[in-house]
């Protein structure tokens with residue numbers, strides 16, 4: 001692989017020049033000298049070969065635990081740079097694209113000699129200079145892409161600061177400025193040089209044929225395909241290091257799409273990088289990706305010029321299908337400037353929803369009649385670059401003197417005059433999806449229609465959201481100057497909040513005034529149950545709270561087995577909240593991390609997607625249960641390849657229909673749209689086990705487990721959810737998701753597309769008062785007291801899914817009942833899964 005020090009091309013030319021601190025001019029001085037030189041050279045070769053092997057071992061064999069950053073992945077003693085230079089004295093010929101042509105050899109050799117002599121002349125860095133190659137050419141006069149590598153042993157690490165981009169670049173610039181004797185062609189005039197740090201793993205010699213591709217776009221615009229190695233066989237070979245050079249005609253850019261992308265989740269040892277250049281320099285990196293992308297969120301990127309390069313690295317620790325990609329050329333956008341017409345409309349970043357290209361500036365102008373104003377809402381906004389802070393110095397959207405960058409929830413901005421100018425800037429590296437925006441012209445004297453309330457931001461909200469205790473305007477504008485209603489209290493900061501939220505352990509006011517003066521005093525600690533204990537008793541190894549919650553969040557130690565402690569398989573107990581499947585082994589016998597192939601979503605989703613339609617594979621444990629002749633009736637959750645969890649009330653026989661008969665039920669798994677079974681697995685139910693204590697009047701113990709007639713095959717869209725341990729705590733205030741095909745409104749129709757809604761876990765005291773005491777210890781509330789977001793008829797039995805810090809999803813609740821749907825102060829009621837955990841195990845052995 002790519003680390004032998006010297007590269008010998010098949011035709012005897014060598015273009016990868018190595019090291020050489022010796023003077024370039026050498027003359028024969030008799031046989032003895034030759035012998036000595038040969039011996040020295042041999043020794044040198046052996047040593048450098050050894051160094052090469054060591055470097056190779058270090059770079060490719062050692063499992064690096066460094067961070068994601070491309071550069072950091074290399075050993076600290078390796079410095080690599082990649083860059084390009086423009087040779088203005090040459091005319092371009094297609095021969096330069098063939099690394100086996102004489103032309104390629106000739107010019108590559110001239111450029112390497114030039115760089116080699118420049119670097120070798122610098123006594124500070126020359127001793128560490130180990131590799132150099134010109135790896136490609138492209139048109140633009142002639143652009144040569146090259147890379148170089150330095151290896152520094154630990155004892156010489158003092159030189160590392162000098163091995164910086166600016167130092168090496170200034171050497172190269174100095175030497176190219178003066179006309180230099182290159183040894184091949186005197187008129188090799190180099191006008192510009194660019195250089196950037198590079199990941200040494202990505203550097204390849206041009207004649208190394210292993211997994212190297214040079215692809216040219218079809219001038220007719222037809223797509224050209226390529227794949228990762230072994231893609232057609234279903235999995236790629238181990239330890240591949242592939243490079244795909246993509247070319248288009250001058251004046252065109254490359255539109256590159258990956259219809260299938262499935263590699264390892266962790267980018268450290270396995271990743272795809274896309275460069276806006278034929279050199280693997282960090283400065284030209286468009287994006288670096290790993291993981292698995294759903295068809296609904298494909299990776300699509302654009303180059304800024306007529307070349308691009310894709311690299312694929314895998315360290316061979318795992319086997320995945322890989323990727324399939326296609327590209328075609330599109331005319332380069334001449335200018336990105338638009339006057340937006342009419343009184344409303346949409347606009348997006350260039351090529352949206354593909355990644356916007358690097359190096360582009362766009363301007364949109366909206367002109368309203370005098371006296372009118374402009375409102376712009378960004379529904380999707382993602383201009384994310386690693387390590388970029390709020391200063392927005394790289395890619396940004398600028399309007400009304402304010403810069404926006406990063407990833408944002410939908411937001412609205414309004415003009416204070418009749419003109420809006422939106423600027424978009426993308427710099428040379430790291431691009432993203434961009435944005436999608438809506439604009440409309442409005443009259444500032446009447447900013448909102450239909451009696452809606454106008455926030456200061458210009459946003460319009462339904463009038464009943466004013467003074468309801470919720471920050472609907474996002475700037476609290478709708479909660480100012482309110483007269484608190486009878487069921488509200490006034491916070492110290494004057495906001496009105498529902499009385500139900502007082503002393504619920506959630507900082508609703510924002511200044512904690514709703515949590516002041518509640519049961520526990522200053523030097524007391526509050527148990528999960530609300531009981532108060534002296535602060536010093538917290539984590540003292542003794543259970544002071546009746547529910548032991550004072551000893552639960554301490555560093556995990558073995559404790560007496562109380563109800564609240566986590567019980568390991570060896571029956572020892574540990575004090576740690578939510579110890580199961582959190583990625584840390586807490587039990588001596590490892591049992592807390594043993595059954596953890598659950599709660600994963602193989603597909604990568606954009607974190608912010610508008611709307612409530614679920615994406616493909618977003619809730620892979622969601623099941624649709626159909627009853628013969630009646631279609632979808634209930635939801636359920638996958639907990640293993642044979643078992644589902646559901647609600648007991650779905651299986652209660654009526655006078656007319658015997659819903660308890662398993663043979664009449666069918667489970668649709670991997671489904672998103674009702675009726676579209678192309679991706680679904682369909683199973684008959686062989687057994688329905690409802691909870692023995694289920695009470696049809698109170699809905700207490702509303703749980704059931706279902707056995708499938710044959711096991712499921714897990715896939716990107718079919719996965720089990722993790723079951724929480726009996727001791728698992730889902731904190732009040734935590735955001736979770738309820739999903740299902742239930743009705744969209746109280747008396748409405750069932751949904752076709754799986755719906756998702758974010759709901760918050762509601763504190764038990766609040767839950768109890770909101771339901772006038774109807775909740776039992778087997779139930780919990782989730783939703784919003786303002787109403788508007790809830791599960792509804794047909795969602796029953798389905799999951800309330802919560803993600804824990806480990807990234808794993810847990811089944812927190814089962815949709816059970818509610819008073820109507822989404823009504824004010826009437827949250828949804830769910831079966832509490834931790835309390836029926838033991839029962840599930842008893843029935844299913846899971």
Ligand code: ARG
Pocket residue numbers: 742790791792793794795796797815816817818819820821822827828829
């Ligand atoms: N019992 C309903 C069903 O059978 C579920 C009701 C959930 N209601 C609510 N407001 N969260 O589908």
